[in-house]
Amino acid sequence: MSPLLSPESPELDDAHFALLAHYAKHLGRAPKAIRFATNAGDRRSRQKGHGMEMLELRAYQASDDLRHIDWRVTARTGQAHTRLYAQENDHQRLLLLDLSSSAYFGTRHTFISTRLIQLAGIIAWRSKQQGDTLSYRLTYGAEEHASNKSGTLSSLLSQLKEASHLEHRTNESRPDSIWSNTLLTNKMHNKDVIILTDKQTWSDSEESALMQLAKHNSVHWIQIIDSNVYNLPAGQYQMADRHGVKQVNISKHSMQQAKIDFFEQNAMMRKKLAAFGIRHQLFDITESPEKIARYLLSQGALH
Template sequence: MDALISPDSPELDVQSLSDLAVFAKKLGKAPLQPHRRPMLGSHLTRMKGHGMEMLEVREYQASDDMRHIDWRVSAKTGQTHTRVYAEEREHSRILALDLSSQAYFGTQHTFVSTRMVQLLCLVGWRTKIQNDKVGAYLSFANKDIFLPPKNQASHFNALLTSLSDATQISHRLAQSKATSPWQSLLTRNIRHQQIIICSDKGLLREQDLEELQRLSKYNLIHWISIEDEHLDQLPEGQYRLQDMQGIQTIQITKTSMQSYKENRLIAKQKMNNQLSRIGIPFHYFALHESPVQIARHLMAFGALS
């Protein structure tokens, strides 16, 4: 597990992401009644067929499938009875990644960008193992990559390649695009999807909130934020950091650290309030948490089955 939390490099190749399939298989079962399952959007999924779990046996109705008639009970009662099964739904999930240049940083373990990619890859593998459709919209550096939801091996390999590309450190120096994943998904008229958004945005504009609200009308959205909580524990001194604007020198003092910590907590609360206002669950995690632990949390809250 240590190798998963602290990989040798923040840059993950396709093989490293493929190895996450083992962890996805061992996540266990999602609880029957999640801690919180928001009922957002319209009918989100199409029927996959009748489920394997039988709920009851009742008198036959004209609309029932004759294949489900329980002949033994019908013979005993003299009335035609049918078996009613639990509905099994076909899930279709879109993984949305929104990274700025600041996501390619971390004081311990790995980068925020790497942890987000690990998590989305776990969710992707979990979706594939359940034989459901998975798509993605990845926005990082100057790239926008859209993969429509499909259930094909070649399609999933393309997803792993794109997620691997998103971890490359060189993207720290690139100019980010102005288009957000939710804006792009909205223009594509995406509907009836479960959308998992991983973003390092610290604050949402009114335009973002309006677009997210419109997108959530026909989709079920979960927002995931991962932050490096050790940033406010840096020793005092000078630090040299490089981003798309070049190398910068930053002076860290006890006062500046305290101010940063307070501002971060205020921003997190505001983000939570913003998303709650439009009915989107906000999930916050620290960088030192394992992607497996995060995935299990999402299962407990109904964001992952």
């Protein structure tokens, strides 16, 4: 069995993260990225002669290059406006990894938490290899880590390794969503945002923040489930969660009802995300993180 698909332990070590670098390097070539465009002020467009991409249109500031003043907007509004540019090859990415205590579970190969962490590791390595800018925020158990600085790969990998520790399933999940109420996400514009989480519910205020994030960025939502959990034979099982180990009686009827409830809730979530313009993709734990990373590559979320 592949060490990537079925690592020896759900708690990942340095050797496994080094292995992820190899897979990240050999993902293949990305197709030409499809740039997203929104309303005026948030549009990315090719500008002949600049070799640059326009990131933002805003009121003129004293330090701005006079060559980048937008005279049409200035004439229309009566206030000087300037265009801000970034190099076309400067891909900027935000990684959001949010693990509930329920993610530290799996019936085969590994845990859902481990698969999401593996994928985050591949994203981190690929961003480094391609020279892309990667900001991130991680929440798991009672822990939260975030950075928008360059050169933080070693710190990110260390935090991902720590996130794989099973002790975090005994902690209460953070009540707020990973994209809400932070300066890191509130100021995101024109970035590829990748959300990795097993959660699929949020409050009204969190929904407003998610809509705002999707309005100004290209958001990709990756969800991983263990479908085999709905095929377990009827009987009594020992289950471990944040409350400890307990006996759980499972019947064929309860399994079928749990499956129906999950996929009904998942369908509602997918419908909401689609309305926000967020690309959602559901993967089973039997699929390797390399395959999921290639999907992100095909969508332009990775390069």
